[in-house]
Amino acid sequence: MKTTTAKRKIQKTLLDWFDREQRDMPWRGSRDPYPIWVSEIMLQQTQVITVIPYFERWMKSFPTLQKLARSREETVLKHWEGLGYYSRARNLHQAAKRVVKEHQGKVPDTYEQLIKLPGIGRYTAGAILSIAFDQREPVLDGNVKRVLSRLFVMQGNGVPSAHESRLWDTSAGLVPAQRPGDFNQAMMELGATVCLPKKPLCLVCPLQKQCEAQLQGKVDQFPAPKTRTPAKKIEVSAAVITRSGKVYIQQRLHGGLMGGLWEFPGGKRKPRETEEACLIREIQEELGISVTISKKLMTIKHSYTQFRVALTVFWCPWQSGRIRATQCEQWKWVKYEDLNDFTYPAANAKIVKFLLNSSGAFK
16 A cells, blocks of 8 residues: 555546546436436446436436335336346335334445445445445445556455455545545546546646556566356257237246346256257246147347347247246236237347337237
């Protein structure tokens, strides 16, 4: 860590830069902890440009924490659709209920109370406390890690845990007593707009004279690249089963991956199994009926955090049989025009979009 004088120079320089260069965002300029909290949850692993329309729609529908707490989970998830990581929306919803019940509807202003709420970890607590309550708490996201790693030539990128602790300690030691929230936002802003992972804009960086990696000509060496495990590829067949102008959809089990979301029936292909054979088997196992495949509609490729899905979709007009769905929460026959009333995993949402654009060709 640098001397006290050097730290103060970093603090002043960065705050002055932030005052001039900060981006206009709908959650800035307010000390209300609720929108700050919502924005921080949405911004996790998601770019600002993507988050802004979601945030604005969220705040229009749930302008207060109390309104969010009273809302149905299905409504909350629908507003989150497209952001992914639906557990974050559920946690936010449950936490809002807890705040209303246990804290008279006021977001707690202590670390000990905040950290007990679902979905709030050390980073989110630090962001809320520093930005909303002007408390001297650190934050540490990917952007801040990168800035600190280069500023103080710290290797490790948060791995192992000992290095993660060093990063937290360094961040905490750098936060000033005055304007801690602005300083934390400035650190995140610098990492997002200037101190980029690749081709950082060092020539316009306000901290270029204090940055050890820049002074040593080693910016490209910090932080060290993470070891990434190749994403697992999963091949899936799914059915659009139609009957009398309606489409069959089912709700995933609440306790599983993407629980509570709606989907078209189907499942994973076994080794050496054809797409069609997979679908016929899965529908028999899931619904207890036999289907006749009429047409292949599309193949959708979608990447999640730890796996990549290749989803082949077939049109299967209803023939006969009684549905006995045993691997879902509930199922429905839905009119085409009502399909958008439900929340789907990203790949299934693409099927819905295709069907709505098909002018009823697959009824």
